[in-house]
Amino acid sequence: MQDILTLAQDPAAWIALVTLIVMEVVLGIDNLIFISILTNKLPVDQREKARRIGIGLALIMRLGLLGTVAWIVQLTNPLFEAFGHGFSWKDIILIAGGLFLVWKATKEIHHNVDPEDHKEDMVGGKVATSFAAAIGQILLLDLVFSVDSIITAVGMTPHVPIMVVAVIVAVTVMLVAATPLANFIEKNPTIVMLALAFLLMIGTTLIAEGMGFHVPKGYVYAAMAFSALVEVLNMLSRNARRKKNATAKPH
Numbered sequence: 094m095q096d097i098l099t100l101a102q103d104p105a106a107w108i109a110l111v112t113l114i115v116m117e118v119v120l121g122i123d124n125l126i127f128i129s130i131l132t133n134k135l136p137v138d139q140r141e142k143a144r145r146i147g148i149g150l151a152l153i154m155r156l157g158l159l160g161t162v163a164w165i166v167q168l169t170n171p172l173f174e175a176f177g178h179g180f181s182w183k184d185i186i187l188i189a190g191g192l193f194l195v196w197k198a199t200k201e202i203h204h205n206v207d208p209e210d211h212k213e214d215m216v217g218g219k220v221a222t223s224f225a226a227a228i229g230q231i232l233l234l235d236l237v238f239s240v241d242s243i244i245t246a247v248g249m250t251p252h253v254p255i256m257v258v259a260v261i262v263a264v265t266v267m268l269v270a271a272t273p274l275a276n277f278i279e280k281n282p283t284i285v286m287l288a289l290a291f292l293l294m295i296g297t298t299l300i301a302e303g304m305g306f307h308v309p310k311g312y313v314y315a316a317m318a319f320s321a322l323v324e325v326l327n328m329l330s331r332n333a334r335r336k337k338n339a340t341a342k343p344h
Contacts, residue, residue: 110255113246117263119314120245123295124151124238125267126288127194129275130201131227139224144271147231152264154232154239159246159256169244178305183244188303190237194296197230198289237299287324291317 132143168186171179178184246256278284294316298308 106252106255109252110259113255113259114262116245117242117259118266119310120238120242121263121267122314122317123292124234125271125274126291127197127234128231128271129278130285130288130292131230133275133279135223135227140275141272143224143227143231144275145268146228147235148264148268148271150228150232151235151239151267152261154235155243155260155264156257158239158243159253159260168240176304180303183240184303184305186237186240186303187299190234191296191299191301191303193233193237194292194299198292198296202286202289202293241299281328283324283327287320290320 128144128147132140132147135143168182171181172185173180242260243256246259278288294313298313301308
C-alpha cells in the first residue's frame with residue numbers, strides 16, 4: 094500500500110503510466126481486429142458474448158502473466174541457436190502466433206475472393222463447434238499478444254502496479270471499442286479485406302521479430318494508418334457518387 098501511495102505522488106510514475114497505457118492500447122489494436130473479424134463469422138446472437146469472453150480472457154491472461162513477471166522476463170533467454178540467432182521462448186511464441194495469423198488471414202482472404210469455396214470457413218462447421226473454435230482461436234492469439242504486451246511493459250517500467258493499471262485501462266478500451274469496430278467492419282466489405290491485410294502484415298511482423306529481425310512498430314502502424322486513411326477517402330468518394338446518382342435520377 095505504501096509503495097502505491099509513493100508511486101501516486103511521483104510525477105515520473107504518472108508519465109510512465111500514461112505512456113504505457115497508450116502503448117498497450119496501440120498494441121491491443123492487433124488483437125481487436127482479429128477478434129472483430131473472427132466473431133463476425135458467428136451467428137449474430139453469439140457475437141457479443143464471444144467478444145466479451147475473448148477480451149475478458151485477454152485481461153485475465155495479462156494480469157496472470159503480470160503475477161509471474163520474473164518468469165516472463167526469463168522467456169527472453171536463448172534456448173538454442175540457429176542461423177546465427179539465439180531463439181528464446183518469446184521468439185518461438187511470436188513465430189507460432191505469426192504463422193497462425195498469416196494462415197488464418199490467407200484462408201479468409203481466399204474465402205472472400207472466392208465466395209463459392211465453402212469447404213474451409215474461418216471458424217468451421219456447426220454453430221456450437223464454431224463458437225468453441227472461435228474462443229479457442231481468440232485464446233491462442235490472446236496468449237501471443239499478451240506475452241508481447243507484458244514484455245513491452247516490463248521494458249518500460251519496473252513497477253507492477255503501473256503495469257496492472259495500464260493493462261486494465263487498455264483492455265477496457267478494447268471492450269468498449271470491440272462492438273463498434275466489428276459492426277463497422279461488417280457493414281463495409283472493403284474494410285474486411287483491409288483488416289485481413291493488416292492481420293497478414295502483423296503476422297509477418299511477428300515472424301520477423303521471432304527470427305531476430307527487429308521491425309519498428311512505428312513503421313507498421315504508420316502503414317496501417319495510411320492505408321486506413323486511403324480507404325476512408327475511397328468510402329467518402331463512393332458515398333458522394335451514390336448521392337450524386339440519386340439526385341440525378343428523374344422523378
